[in-house]
Amino acid sequence: MRRILYLVLANAVMLLMVYSFSASLSSCTKEGPTGANGQNGTDANSWCVMCHTTANMDAVQAEYVTSKHGIAATVAEGNRNTCAACHSNEGFNEVWRTGWDTTAVNNAIATPIGCPTCHGGVHLNFDTTQGFDYALQFTDPFRERFDSSTISNLHGTSYLCAKCHQARLPSPFPTSLLLTDSLKPSSYRYGTHYGVMANMLSGQGPFKFPGSLPYDNDQHTSVAQCADCHMAKANGTQSGGHTWRMKNDDGSEHLDGCKKCHPSATSFDINGKQTEIAALIKQLGDKLHAITVNGVTLLEVDNTGAYTGQIWPSTTTAVMIPNKYAAAMLNFQFAMRDKSNGVHNYKFTKALLQNTIDAI
Numbered sequence: 001m002r003r004i005l006y007l008v009l010a011n012a013v014m015l016l017m018v019y020s021f022s023a024s025l026s027s028c029t030k031e032g033p034t035g036a037n038g039q040n041g042t043d044a045n046s047w048c049v050m051c052h053t054t055a056n057m058d059a060v061q062a063e064y065v066t067s068k069h070g071i072a073a074t075v076a077e078g079n080r081n082t083c084a085a086c087h088s089n090e091g092f093n094e095v096w097r098t099g100w101d102t103t104a105v106n107n108a109i110a111t112p113i114g115c116p117t118c119h120g121g122v123h124l125n126f127d128t129t130q131g132f133d134y135a136l137q138f139t140d141p142f143r144e145r146f147d148s149s150t151i152s153n154l155h156g157t158s159y160l161c162a163k164c165h166q167a168r169l170p171s172p173f174p175t176s177l178l179l180t181d182s183l184k185p186s187s188y189r190y191g192t193h194y195g196v197m198a199n200m201l202s203g204q205g206p207f208k209f210p211g212s213l214p215y216d217n218d219q220h221t222s223v224a225q226c227a228d229c230h231m232a233k234a235n236g237t238q239s240g241g242h243t244w245r246m247k248n249d250d251g252s253e254h255l256d257g258c259k260k261c262h263p264s265a266t267s268f269d270i271n272g273k274q275t276e277i278a279a280l281i282k283q284l285g286d287k288l289h290a291i292t293v294n295g296v297t298l299l300e301v302d303n304t305g306a307y308t309g310q311i312w313p314s315t316t317t318a319v320m321i322p323n324k325y326a327a328a329m330l331n332f333q334f335a336m337r338d339k340s341n342g343v344h345n346y347k348f349t350k351a352l353l354q355n356t357i358d359a360i
């Protein structure tokens with residue numbers, strides 16, 4: 001049914017394009033979509049070309065080619081069925097439809113994430129009272145991989161990003177948080193994988209050790225979309241827009257998105273919250289690193305002494321560890337691999353870190 005609707009709409013849109021094209025030829029103005037409250041509609045030409053000009057599409061393309069989304073390395077393992085869903089165009093196009101976590105088979109020809117990965121849909125309406133329609137593929141709540149709960153407290157276009165930027169299911173999974181139960185991590189790579197941002201923004205996934213701080217979400221969960229911050233007006237091809245980067249080439253911060261809601265912001269570290277969260281991440285890391293189980297020290301350090309997020313060096317043979325330490329280790333990965341030092345969801349990140357530190 002929905003597909004038929006798509007086809008009907010696609011045809012209608014094509015007609016509208018032909019219509020507006022001939023309109024421009026005869027240089028008379030035709031009406032576009034009806035305005036709100038029975039006001040006159042916008043002229044279809046000026047409406048469509050807010051986005052559909054060669055100059056704008058070229059600018060978006062120029063931003064896009066600098067993003068890691070489109071580079072060949074992103075797709076390097078995109079043909080494996082356990083990776084394709086988030087690392088290739090074909091994989092994503094398959095799994096958002098099937099609802100599976102993996103593609104059915106390994107895909108020999110996987111191409112990088114590109115415009116049609118996110119925008120493969122058609123315009124469903126031109127009613128601006130409902131916000132802009134960007135012809136996106138996927139904007140629905142979904143069952144997350146980590147603990148099978150449904151992520152449904154985000155809004156707008158965030159679900160599109162969240163479908164890929166979510167933690168993967170570690171094996172084995174610590175079902176109880178008891179010190180008496182133990183498990184053997186599958187390998188030194190045991191954990192959440194890298195893109196945990198959606199779990200942190202929604203406050204779903206990490207292990208909620210009982211503790212002194214409540215697991216409340218900050219207001220970003222309900223008012224800020226990923227795109228509000230990451231796709232604020234582009235600063236050339238350095239940050240914002242379709243680069244998705246929050247920092248410019250010289251490391252300075254792109255604050256345009258923040259300023260929409262925090263007009264006086266001068267850095268991401270609003271009220272010192274990033275500094276506070278960075279210190280808590282370090283504190284949890286230090287506490288875990290001081291733990292030795294069955295002759296193995298938890299948390300690998302690199303040659304500068306910084307935590308990599310890996311449970312132990314690749315040369316270490318896996319040992320049994322208590323569930324509680326495995327869960328604390330996974331929480332450390334959530335906070336560290338979120339990469340925002342609490343900007344995504346300050347209150348939740350603080351409760352997660354403090355309660356985990358207190359519990360181990």
Ligand code: HEC
Pocket residue numbers: 077080082083084085086087163164165166167168193194195196337339
């Ligand atoms: C649920 C979606 C998802 C799946 C499945 C997935 N990845 Fe990723 N992966 C991501 C995201 C999102 C990032 C980027 C995170 C970031 O930029 O912080 C990423 C980043 C990476 C990176 C770069 C890490 C770095 O430090 O820059 C590598 C390498 C990688 N993934 C390999 C794999 C491999 C191999 C598989 C399959 C075994 C896989 N991924 C499966 C979502 C996924």
Ligand code: HEC
Pocket residue numbers: 050051052056057060061064069113114115116117118119134157160227231241242
């Ligand atoms: C990772 C997903 C993703 C990819 C890949 C992507 N887009 Fe977008 N695009 C979005 C989202 C989300 C928005 C809505 C942004 C907002 O809410 O401000 C958008 C908005 C747009 C807009 C309207 C805003 C503007 O800047 O004019 C255009 C045009 C556009 N995309 C074109 C493209 C083209 C062309 C490509 C390929 C070069 C592309 N997009 C690749 C997610 C994506």
Ligand code: HEC
Pocket residue numbers: 010013014016017032044047048049050051052115119121122123126132133134135
């Ligand atoms: C807010 C930005 C925006 C506006 C306004 C907009 N579009 Fe789009 N449109 C997009 C994006 C983004 C895509 C997907 C990117 C791509 O395919 O290059 C798209 C895709 C399309 C497509 C191909 C997919 C489909 O729906 O069949 C057509 C045709 C199209 N637009 C027509 C129009 C027409 C006609 C108007 C004016 C009535 C319009 N658009 C207004 C952003 C916009």
Ligand code: HEC
Pocket residue numbers: 066067068069073074085086087088092113117118160161162163164165226227230243244245246
């Ligand atoms: C189809 C899966 C997918 C979707 C959808 C997706 N991403 Fe990504 N994203 C990735 C992968 C994979 C990487 C990492 C590539 C690497 O490191 O090799 C990444 C990297 C990033 C980065 C680091 C960019 C850089 O160039 O350093 C940011 C920021 C980001 N994504 C934000 C977003 C936002 C915001 C959205 C939604 C508008 C989004 N992503 C949608 C898979 C996805």
Ligand code: HEC
Pocket residue numbers: 158161162165197198201220224225226227228229230245246247268338339340341343344
């Ligand atoms: C309230 C603003 C805000 C929202 C909403 C937001 N982010 Fe972020 N994000 C940031 C900031 C700021 C940073 C970087 C912090 C720093 O570098 O100090 C960041 C970092 C990241 C990174 C690491 C970037 C890199 O260069 O490696 C990724 C990937 C990312 N966010 C993805 C997402 C996704 C996906 C969503 C939605 C599920 C999202 N973000 C929502 C502000 C936001």
Ligand code: HEC
Pocket residue numbers: 218219220223224225228229255257258259260261262267268269270271273274342343346
């Ligand atoms: C769509 C609106 C919106 C955007 C965009 C936004 N924020 Fe927020 N932010 C809020 C609201 C609302 C709060 C809760 C305010 C409060 O509790 O005082 C908040 C709270 C915060 C907090 C916690 C502050 C505290 O004292 O508890 C930090 C840190 C923060 N934002 C950083 C950022 C950064 C950095 C950006 C840009 C990368 C950003 N925000 C973008 C709306 C937004």
